[in-house]
Amino acid sequence: MRKSGPVFALVDCNNFFVSCERVFRPDLEGRPVVVLSSNDGCAVSRSNEAKALGIPMGAPAFKYRELFERHQVIRFSANFELYGNMSRRITELLATVTPRIEVYSVDESFLDLSELPITDYTAWGHAIRKAILTWTGLPVSIGIAPSKTLAKLASDRGKKSPELRGVLSLMDSRDKDKYLEIVPIQDVWGIGWRLAPKLRAEGIGNALQLSQLSPRKAGQLMGVRGRQLVTELNGVSCFPLESGHQKPKSILRSRTFGEDTHDSSVVETALASFAATAAFRLRRSGQLAKQAGIFIDTNKHKPGFRRWTKETAYRTPTADTGQLISGVISLFSEIYNPDMSYHRAGVWVHDFVPASQLQIDLFGETDPGKHDRDQSRMRAVDSLNERFGKRTVRYAAEDLAGQWQPRRRICSPRYTTHLEELPRAKIIHTVNE
């Protein structure tokens, strides 16, 4: 059956990181749980019970320590290996429903339903929700609508209104306005902390009022993106499904150090590790970079915060780990000041060209065979690491003694990806037969 217009579903995992932890710790059901960011710094995922205690997104752990203790809030360091694996399980399941899928983030996917023979979208949503829960143990919310913005809004409503049991379809437009009216302006997808007060000052306080703006006025207040947003709220799709394999346009690796440091060698090994991962991602995307840069920060929460950035261009675009490492270390040597206390650092690469279209710079390169040798060396490194595990082969500069590495004091096991960390089953013998 062919529908007249676009139909999008947004499948959104509830409290994703916390839910992943609970799959393997069912005893945590009903208890307040938070997952902390790198360095165990702040809360990045909260269970409903934790939200009810008034723990906001991004709550700094040290400020909430007392509340955590008082209410026995269970805390975890972020275990991205586990979350990534759980995320792939859901994606694989959804891909069996339709190939028209856009993995929007680690916990959200859009599906294009317009070609599927669905007569009752709400029933379809409940069936998918149940399948995901059965197969992965993860609770999701599903919103279905003629535009992505409305699908997003619908899944959010499905999550927040218990009577909807996680699924809301806005395909039948009769009660659309009712739902739009209860969505505060700052909760609309695409309205952030700067636009929300600006819109409120214009008397626009909810999604319904936003949808009633004229395109002209919307453009004036919010630019082209805002004009499209208003159109989307009226059920006319402007943002298509971005399926397929978009290649990244920039790659950034950065970390806050486990402890602040003056030591140049600690910062160098961190930068070398970031450069190595960035280079690997670059190769995996089949691209070469023309530009690489670094930044180093002092602690931004202390007075006298400073950031230094420095960039370099490659005459011949590269994805070679060795070249990127020596590039970023030399940039660092131009910035380093032993009197500074460094808190965080990062490496970024951008300005990419496809690896297949490389043009060797005839004037800059004295050894024309070098590029090919570099490439085959990197291919060998990547295949060894794929076969024997991440970082089996690495550059000496990376030095994984890792004094810079963030703290992860309370990390759960990598249940799904490391054999030795598998959950253990206990067999209980009953005495009375």
Add this chain to the structure above:
DNA sequence: TCTGGGGTCCTAGGACCC
């Protein structure tokens, strides 16, 4: 003591040219 990490897109304004 202790506050994450990784992206994309758009726009305003400067540099430069005719």
Add this chain to the structure above:
DNA sequence: TCTGGGGTCCTAGGACCC
């Protein structure tokens, strides 16, 4: 050298997302 308008290209920074 100065005047002015108009166009393109590039970049930094703003704003948003998860």
